[in-house]
Amino acid sequence: MKLSERQKNMLSFIADFVGSNNYPPTIREIGRACGISSTSVVKYNLTKLERHELIRRDKEVSRGLSLAWERLQELGLATDLTGAPSDADPAGSGSPLQGFFQVPVLGFIAAGQPIQVEPADHFNADEWLELNESLFRNPTELYALRVQGDSMIDASVLDGDIVILRHQEQAENGEMVAAWIDNQNETTLKHFYLEGDQVRLRPANASYPEIFLPAAAVSVKGKVVSVIRQLE
Amino acid sequence: MKLSERQKNMLSFIADFVGSNNYPPTIREIGRACGISSTSVVKYNLTKLERHELIRRDKEVSRGLSLAWERLQELGLATDLTGAPSDADPAGSGSPLQGFFQVPVLGFIAAGQPIQVEPADHFNADEWLELNESLFRNPTELYALRVQGDSMIDASVLDGDIVILRHQEQAENGEMVAAWIDNQNETTLKHFYLEGDQVRLRPANASYPEIFLPAAAVSVKGKVVSVIRQLE
DNA sequence: AGTATACAAGAACATCTGTGCGGTGTCAAG
DNA sequence: CTTGACACCGCACAGATGTTCTTGTATACT
Known part of the structure; x- marks a missing residue:
């Protein structure tokens, strides 16, 4: 099929x-x-x-x-x-839950790890998160990534955190975005700044360098709208 | 009605x-x-x-x-x-949205703000979070608090974050807990260390002091198991 | 008696909604 | 080149669908 x-x-x-x-x-x-x-x-x-x-x-x-x-x-x-058909459903069989939606976890995001972030990929997701609408202003075009590495630690995003992004091609200065860098074939999580025809990608970790690129070489894949951390 | x-x-x-x-x-x-x-x-x-x-x-x-x-x-x-909770959708026509549960948001947690954290209070919650079971190993006795202030910033917990705690009276050293301090009538979010018969409560912010108290004067109200941040 | 309120019925209406039909462009097989 | 399948578009139509307006009935209160 x-x-x-x-x-x-x-x-x-x-x-x-x-x-x-x-x-x-x-x-x-x-x-x-x-x-x-x-x-x-x-x-x-x-x-x-x-x-x-x-x-x-x-x-x-x-x-x-x-x-x-x-x-x-x-x-x-x-x-x-x-996962398991564990029956924690208090309303009984298949109760119609309000305002739930599923967010595909499309993989990891870390320096050097190319990932693909396209809506079409929704169906290649290896995992899904189920979230409640109340958490989001506009629960559409969302996807999730697992953070690898500590490059955003100063923005309080840790290794292992899950970031939820809204797919969008534009970003405001200072927003945290997933950006695709053409010639390096990779997507990274950075603060985004458009400065003239240059894009500055700033990690939130003093020990990582900022990256300057021509705007044409960078495409924004989405903007971080939520961070979720599990401690156990 | x-x-x-x-x-x-x-x-x-x-x-x-x-x-x-x-x-x-x-x-x-x-x-x-x-x-x-x-x-x-x-x-x-x-x-x-x-x-x-x-x-x-x-x-x-x-x-x-x-x-x-x-x-x-x-x-x-x-x-x-x-009807009977047994006729559980044998045709599988239902959505896979199962295993959700609600977590009461019991209020804010910040220095000086006394909050009550008792299971009984679950019904006074002004707000509820709906979360998915899969996010938690053991989704019982959970409640949520909104963080005020930056006392845990070095642990990557920011002002405005929502922390989800499991109600428990004991904690391991180093865990992040909500602790009730008797004579100050307040609950704070701190790293917990039991040292002899003293409890050390350590904020994750160098500009806040550690607190030393006799173990009897501190009661643990729960342990942080998750952190959720909304950026928009 | 008079009035207000809750509940119910029927008809009229504008809009929504699924379906069907004719037509266009592409592409590979004959 | 022709043919036929496939995917797509625009449009029109009948039936469905939520809303609204008017009317009627019963009950409680003044």
């Missing part, structure tokens, strides 16, 4: 939408979110997904679709973060 | 419907199921239920409603609706 980018995108959006609204999106909402202008194209692709049994659909019912999680997991398209 | 038979019926039907379809019913579907011929009457009662915060509703959105399970549980209505 092969899914197009568009189809993966649609699945991803549906998951997001259901997570935050507790009801499925309409065809037009899907289209809008995935940049599809025609409702029939959405239907076309939904039918594809249904044929692959990745979603279920009730004909002629508004919002009559639902994700087939068990199948998604089966295919490794989604990883059940809760 | 008093619910009419009709309203209870509606809640029950909605729960059923969502359980088997994975999306909420329309006003007319509710009406048909509950023997209500007029859509406006359904709306009327839905508005009632919404006022009681038993359901959530998105205006002018088809099927734009969802049950507020937390609240239903709170009022002991949940069990009425889910």
Whole structure:
């Protein structure tokens, strides 16, 4: 089975939408979110997904679709973060939890470790974090990375911390971003400063050097919006 | 609060419907199921239920409603609706969102600010965090505090961070704990060291002094197991 | 009697929503 | 070159869907 980018995108959006609204999106909402202008194209692709049994659909019912999680997991398209089917669900079977969404953990971020950070990669995530909406102003396009190394220690980001980023290509000066450096083929976590046509990437650790690069050689992959640390 | 038979019926039907379809019913579907011929009457009662915060509703959105399970549980209505907690979704139609739990945010922790940290207080919490089980080895007896001040800055805990603690009376040397100091009537966040019959409480900030106290004058209220920071 | 309030019904309406049909462009096979 | 599949687009339409307006009934209070 092969899914197009568009189809993966649609699945991803549906998951997001259901997570935050507790009801499925309409065809037009899907289209809008995935940049599809025609409702029939959405239907076309939904039918594809249904044929692959990745979603279920009730004909002629508004919002009559639902994700087939068990199948998604089966295919490794989604990883059940809760691991064991331990039953800590106080509401009983499959209670509709409000405002939850899943954040893919796309890997590690550290000097020299190239990572890919593309929305498409949502489905290659090896792990997922489940977070509550209340923590975020705008819980969309989020992904998570595990921090390796101490280059941001002065910004109180430690080795082992999980940083949650919102995918965006622009950043304000001083923000902490994941930046892709072209000729070095790597993504690093740094404070971002645009100075003329130069970009300054500043680690938060006096023993690491700042990096100056032409703006064209740097692409911002996302901005850190949250830091989570586990101490045990 | 008093619910009419009709309203209870509606809640029950909605729960059923969502359980088997994975999306909420329309006003007319509710009406048909509950023997209500007029859509406006359904709306009327839905508005009632919404006022009681038993359901959530998105205006002018088809099927734009969802049950507020937390609240239903709170009022002991949940069990009425889910029937037996055994019919746990054999088709796997549910989402993998399970194993969540709520953590009460009991207030702020900062020098001089006495806080009470008792399990009993869980119900006075002004706020709740919803977290996923997977983040914690043992998600029991947890509570959260908002950090005020920079006394733990060298431990990478900043002003405004949320620390999650497990309630426990003992601590190992070096662990970060919330400690109650008897004669000062305050709880502070410090590194804990038991040295003979003295307790040393060490802030992680060179500009704050360590505190030495007889062990009897200090009681540990919990140990920090996680730190969460929001940057936007 | 008069009034206010809660509850219910039916009809009308504007909008939303899924579906279907004709058409476009691409690409590989015949 | 032609053909057919595949993916896509725009549009129109019938049916669905939430909202609102008007009316009616019963109960409690003044």
